[in-house]
Amino acid sequence: MTSHIPEGIMILSSIIRKEMLHLRRDPQTLLVTVFMPVVLLLLFGFAISTEVNDVKVAVVVDTHTDRTRDICMRLQTNPYFTFVGEAPHADIDRLLRTSEADAVVVLHTDAGELSTQIVADGSNTTLAQSAQAYIRSVVSGEDAASSPIVSRVLYNPQLKSSYNFVPGILGMIFILICAIMTSVSIVSERQSGTMDLLLVSPVRPHTIILGKLIPYFLLSCVILAAMLLISYTALGLPFSAGVVNVVAISLLYIVLALSVGLLVSTLVRTEVSALIVSAIAFMIPVLMLSGMIFPVDNMPRALQWFSAIVPARWYISAMRKIMIQQLPLASVWTEVSILAGMTVLMLVLAIRKFKNSTN
Amino acid sequence: MNDDKVISVDGLTKRFGSFTAVDSISFDVSKGEIFGFLGANGAGKTTAMRMLCGLSRPTAGRGSVAGFDIATQAEDIKRHIGYMSQKFSLYEELTVRENVRLFSTIYGLSDRETAERAAIMFDRLEMTSMRDTLVSDIPTGWKQKLAFSVATIHRPAVVFLDEPTGGVDPLTRRKFWELIYRASSEGMTVFVTTHYLDEAEYCHRISIMVDGRIKALDTPAALKKEYGCRTMDEVFRSVAGGAVRGQ
Numbered sequence: 001m002t003s004h005i006p007e008g009i010m011i012l013s014s015i016i017r018k019e020m021l022h023l024r025r026d027p028q029t030l031l032v033t034v035f036m037p038v039v040l041l042l043l044f045g046f047a048i049s050t051e052v053n054d055v056k057v058a059v060v061v062d063t064h065t066d067r068t069r070d071i072c073m074r075l076q077t078n079p080y081f082t083f084v085g086e087a088p089h090a091d092i093d094r095l096l097r098t099s100e101a102d103a104v105v106v107l108h109t110d111a112g113e114l115s116t117q118i119v120a121d122g123s124n125t126t127l128a129q130s131a132q133a134y135i136r137s138v139v140s141g142e143d144a145a146s147s148p149i150v151s152r153v154l155y156n157p158q159l160k161s162s163y164n165f166v167p168g169i170l171g172m173i174f175i176l177i178c179a180i181m182t183s184v185s186i187v188s189e190r191q192s193g194t195m196d197l198l199l200v201s202p203v204r205p206h207t208i209i210l211g212k213l214i215p216y217f218l219l220s221c222v223i224l225a226a227m228l229l230i231s232y233t234a235l236g237l238p239f240s241a242g243v244v245n246v247v248a249i250s251l252l253y254i255v256l257a258l259s260v261g262l263l264v265s266t267l268v269r270t271e272v273s274a275l276i277v278s279a280i281a282f283m284i285p286v287l288m289l290s291g292m293i294f295p296v297d298n299m300p301r302a303l304q305w306f307s308a309i310v311p312a313r314w315y316i317s318a319m320r321k322i323m324i325q326q327l328p329l330a331s332v333w334t335e336v337s338i339l340a341g342m343t344v345l346m347l348v349l350a351i352r353k354f355k356n357s358t359n
Numbered sequence: 360m361n362d363d364k365v366i367s368v369d370g371l372t373k374r375f376g377s378f379t380a381v382d383s384i385s386f387d388v389s390k391g392e393i394f395g396f397l398g399a400n401g402a403g404k405t406t407a408m409r410m411l412c413g414l415s416r417p418t419a420g421r422g423s424v425a426g427f428d429i430a431t432q433a434e435d436i437k438r439h440i441g442y443m444s445q446k447f448s449l450y451e452e453l454t455v456r457e458n459v460r461l462f463s464t465i466y467g468l469s470d471r472e473t474a475e476r477a478a479i480m481f482d483r484l485e486m487t488s489m490r491d492t493l494v495s496d497i498p499t500g501w502k503q504k505l506a507f508s509v510a511t512i513h514r515p516a517v518v519f520l521d522e523p524t525g526g527v528d529p530l531t532r533r534k535f536w537e538l539i540y541r542a543s544s545e546g547m548t549v550f551v552t553t554h555y556l557d558e559a560e561y562c563h564r565i566s567i568m569v570d571g572r573i574k575a576l577d578t579p580a581a582l583k584k585e586y587g588c589r590t591m592d593e594v595f596r597s598v599a600g601g602a603v604r605g606q
Contacts (some may be wrong), residue, residue, distance in 0.1 A: 014464040025452045193446030200412045200442040
């Protein structure tokens with residue numbers, strides 16, 4: 001029966017089967033690689049948020065007027081604030097120092113003119129900035145009728161931080177998981193001596209490489225499916241036909257990440273160094289330079305140039321456009337062609353290095 | 360080419376930059392012969408063996424293994440040799456049977472051939488009851504016998520053994536050598552490197568490499584006579600004593 005199937009395919013499928021058995025017999029690793037991304041996504045999606053809730057606010061009022069009473073009322077009823085109470089002027093410092101309040105609003109009325117001062121605890125800048133903005137809008141809110149500025153936020157009207165984080169997490173997870181899995185598994189075969197067995201056998205180097213990449217590609221597809229499912233259901237990202245593009249670009253990115261892992265495996269000698277190189281060398285640029293947390297446009301020029309070689313930057317940028325802004329594929333052709341170019345380059349480099357390292 | 364010469368090497372040389380790892384070695388190994396390849400660490404054994412297995416190209420000289428040229432027909436050589444390395448060489452996280460299946464597929468055996476040969480092999484090794492045990496769970500002595508049997512399941516013309524019996528006691532080593540003798544009596548050529556000089560006595564012929572060159576090559580008995588020694592250990596020390604390289 002086997003004579004109908006080309007020998008190369010038989011060998012490849014037996015090597016893939018071997019890798020699958022290996023994965024199945026290592027349930028801890030499998031669990032970590034599938035659940036870590038899911039947990040990260042849920043963590044960033046729900047628990048970790050750049051939105052500021054429960055700003056503890058105290059008020060210092062020298063003379064109560066209708067306006068000051070109105071402002072206090074609004075601070076008390078606003079869901080973003082926890083109203084600490086009214087305090088004497090001398091207590092401002094103590095309230096902030098003891099963290100009983102995150103911000104204090106000082107309402108000073110002089111000859112019927114209200115002047116407002118906000119004193120905020122700057123030790124947490126995110127909190128301080130948000131508190132100031134909230135308070136300003138609450139205090140000036142009474143003049144809403146006279147204010148002509150109406151703001152409308154597109155694509156993410158509620159400014160949910162999960163919208164911002166999902167592309168970033170996807171970009172980070174795949175480069176981490178794929179690079180770590182491939183590099184560690186290849187290096188460990190080299191260390192245990194089983195790689196030599198394959199190399200002295202009639203198995204061609206490209207079969208060995210495919211035999212490593214295909215199983216991890218399939219595993220990555222499972223991770224991708226789980227992450228997208230969570231993003232579109234629990235995290236409520238807008239679902240549309242554009243999901244096809246999301247999947248297509250993600251698959252390209254996965255192949256790129258696997259090739260990076262392959263390249264790492266040819267450069268390091270031990271499993272530990274494969275792990276460290278993959279985790280540290282990729283994690284930090286992805287976190288810092290990909291635009292996941294800090295906008296690329298705000299970086300110094302030199303760092304912007306450097307960020308251009310971080311694959312995650314292009315992937316995250318493409319994901320923002322097609323996942324959040326729901327733009328068509330044509331709008332991300334720059335990102336896609338750069339990712340495709342990087343993939344080809346990585347694969348060629350990695351395969352060449354792999355073949356050389358065996359000679 | 361003479362049919363009887365399974366391995367034939369003439370002036371084989373490998374240089375890495377200015378360093379000559381293997382310096383113009385020449386020898387022949389006949390069909391069914393057990394050829395011991397001895398030398399201190401760094402003498403060039405591994406490099407020479409890698410060239411014979413088609414893993415590394417010679418810088419100069421010629422060689423053929425199983426009738427194929429080592430410089431130009433490496434892929435053909437790979438089909439006709441077996442290889443077992445000093446590190447235990449099977450997949451630990453696979454069962455005995457899964458390992459057998461993997462390597463027999465790699466060497467192009469059909470499912471039926473695999474089943475037949477595996478049955479004979481398990482019977483000979485008395486491992487039938489361990490077929491579905493993970494390799495990591497079986498004792499080292501068994502693993503080495505299994506690794507040898509898997510390395511020869513496609514009945515290669517030559518099997519290369521790179522320090523196959525590292526880390527086991529003399530009794531287990533002797534049992535391992537029974538397998539080697541059986542393979543040799545069936546016509547398989549065995550090319551073996553070893554650190555254990557009692558093992559060297561089991562070989563038909565021995566070569567001793569020193570600083571990239573073959574300093575001595577003969578049967579164990581003839582070498583002992585030539586150097587006036589009683590054991591191979593003494594022979595080895597008097598031949599390799601002047602080594603520059605190594606530890």
